[in-house]
Amino acid sequence: EAVELGGPAFGVTDVTDLDADLTRQHSGEPLGERITVTGRVLDRGGRPVRGQLVEIWQANAAGRYAHQLDQHPAPLDPHFTGVGRCLTDDAGRYAFTTVKPGAYPWRNHHNAWRPAHIHFSLFGSAFTQRLITQMYFPGDPLFPYDPILASVTDPTARARLVATYAHELTVPERSLGYRWDVVLDGPSATWIEEGR
Template identity: 75%
Template sequence: MVPPTPAWAAPPARAAPPVSTLGGPPRFLARWRATHPCGDLPASDLVKARPRCIGGPMTESVIETSSPGVAARLPRRALVCVRDPEAAELWGPVFGDQDVDALDADLTRQYPGRPHGECITVAGRVTDRQGIPVRRQLVEIWQANASGRYAHQADHGPGPLDPHFTGVGRCLTDDQGQYRFTTVKPGAYPWRKDFNAWRPAHIHFSLFGTAFTQRAVTQMYFPGDPLLAHDPFFQAVTDARARARLVATYDHELSVPGRTLGYRWDIVLDGPAATRRETNW
């Protein structure tokens, strides 16, 4: 089940003209462009409109405020106040209520130009605690571009924006519980934890299982990343086996000749071997 779009993100109610998606934005973005007052912005300016229009990823940095009674927590850090009471619930992009299109899962074809960076295929299987496939369920992802920059107004990092890459995608699992995305490998980026702190390359995942207890928001990491040893989010998972399950494996069979390198990442939604959620860190 897709969560309702917040009122501040809902587009005006008027019919959208037909929009071709071949070689352009996926349908959920094309329809948003056709119906939203921000939709006529060029791709390079979407960063200024995303939080109000189609949302964006949470940032890991702490926002200090004097507002009482509102708190968020970083792993192993004291409680701090945040400015927006709803910020802790805005886990990912606001896609709206459009049907999921097959092109939504290819983040490299959202605009006519090709995004910068190393193209990758990320695929895997979603199961429950008994290993039973979780069929026909929504999987959403969001990520930084190859330069480590999110298309989000709150991201003021040094990396350049990519006008051909939004960093958001979604798909439905098939009857075997399998999902598949084509995207670019995200870059590492500095953040304000302390001096010379960097977040390793990662992709945010949001999954809707068959029950409320299977709702999961988590992060996938890449093998061999030296920053994993220094990342407080990754290291906050104290169980070594649980940490290992957050790291994808290179899969040569998934690689597309001349186009992408393949990474496999399987997700377990509940039980002792469940993939760690962000709220568990």
């Protein structure tokens, strides 16, 4: 039996604006600080990667994932599932509206807490080209205590995992703006999780 390596192909009609706005996916408003996260997906030469499927998942503002395996006693938010997706435009841009995730304990070592982060998954032309990484927020005091971030030993590569606050992306009365670019390959490639 042949194995389908290409997987489903998402087109513009499959991914809606609602998929990229995690604050409007339910009947009520989620709790937490609303944020807009945007950036570009680029190849090693700095060229935009168009039509790229970008998926995110994250904890809620209290640091809890809406997943049965998350047993952290922080509250679930009935108005926030924490998953979204979009396609990059012709300039390689993606954009999500969400809430800033909370830090959470993860029992990896004594008093272990993960810094606030958003997981990103990017697909190339086939689902076999999936890349998974994490975006962090500037100035997080948990950075020195996080073994995942510390595993990125090159300080420049580690710095590329931290988004930049961008006041021009801040939506008045609505959300704070962050910019974070992803480079898929080459010497300036964004760090990806091994074994994914």
